[in-house]
């Protein structure tokens with residue numbers, strides 16, 4: 588064992604990086620690459636993580652904080668911490684219980700789960716165990732009837748919001764998958780698309796991405812459901828303003844974890860200008876590269892209301908099923924509490940630019 592652990596120490600997992608190492612060791616290499624990989628040369632994938640690595644806090648001392656309060660309210664609902672689970676296709680690749688296990692863990696942690704259009708378990712099964720908000724991530728297909736059926740099914744199951752993925756006019760060019768000849772293993776299916784008129788759900792659904800979507804789709808989703816619509820995949824202030832103008836109830840600053848267009852900026856780097864453009868008109872969430880609790884606080888300091896966590900959740904699921912996800916989420920929350928305590932941040936709404944070296948607020 589490492590010196591750091593000392594006699595009788597254990598190798599962890601202590602950090603999300605430890606969970607990633609364990610997951611990699613245990614997973615089928617092709618499945619690992621599908622989950623870990625990005626598009627093109629993976630420059631954006633790396634940039635997301637590097638942007639957080641560059642952050643340095645400017646702690647305030649003797650603030651009398653005591654135990655910081657990590658809770659927040661997003662779209663009227665209380666979250667135990669400003670952390671949700673990002674939409675990830677096919678949790679069943681990591682564990683047969685798939686999204687049902689993830690929802691159980693997220694619910695116990697008091698954190699919301701965004702369920703992918705390509706979930707491996709049915710909305711009804713997921714909703715049965717969920718004890719925190721469920722949102723549906725929507726890929727709007729050319730087949731609007733199939734899209735509508737998906738949305739209606741989620742709304743009937745009790746989902747509370749729609750997250751329109753706007754950065755997928757087509758699927759990114761994922762070189763690891765091409766080189767591996769990756770195909771979904773037998774039995775891994777988009778459980779909520781079967782019966783939606785797709786003959787071969789996987790290939791058909793991917794071929795059905797609508798490359799001609801425009802901002803009118805936000806209004807359309809508002810017409811076919813009563814749920815608030817968030818727009819995921821915003822990377823410019825101009826699009827953030829358009830999203831608000833189109834009626835979005837929130838935006839997710841995202842580059843899809845580096846899986847769509849390579850060489851777009853790290854999400855943390857564009858977050859401040861986007862938060863500025865939105866000016867509190869709606870919640871701003873960010874995802875991509877969050878790997879520690881301190882990353883969560885950095886994102887809040889730079890203008891986010893909450894973050895979404897992607898790949899680390901799959902790592903927990905692959906290594907330890909529902910318990911693994913609970914431990915991954917628990918680790919991030921514990922690290923957030925630690926960072927808030929050390930920096931003298933009493934509550935999540937008190938995190939601002941000075942915390943990461945930005946200008947002091949007037950007064």
Ligand code: FNR
Pocket residue numbers: 621622623635673674675676703704705724752819841842843844845846874875876877895896897898899
């Ligand atoms: C994703 N992501 C994603 N996004 C989406 O809108 N719908 C989806 O079905 C999926 N599926 C998916 C599968 C896998 C295996 C990964 C890794 C990612 C993107 C996801 O929601 C999120 O934007 C990123 O994963 C966040 O980055 P990190 O935390 O993984 O770095």
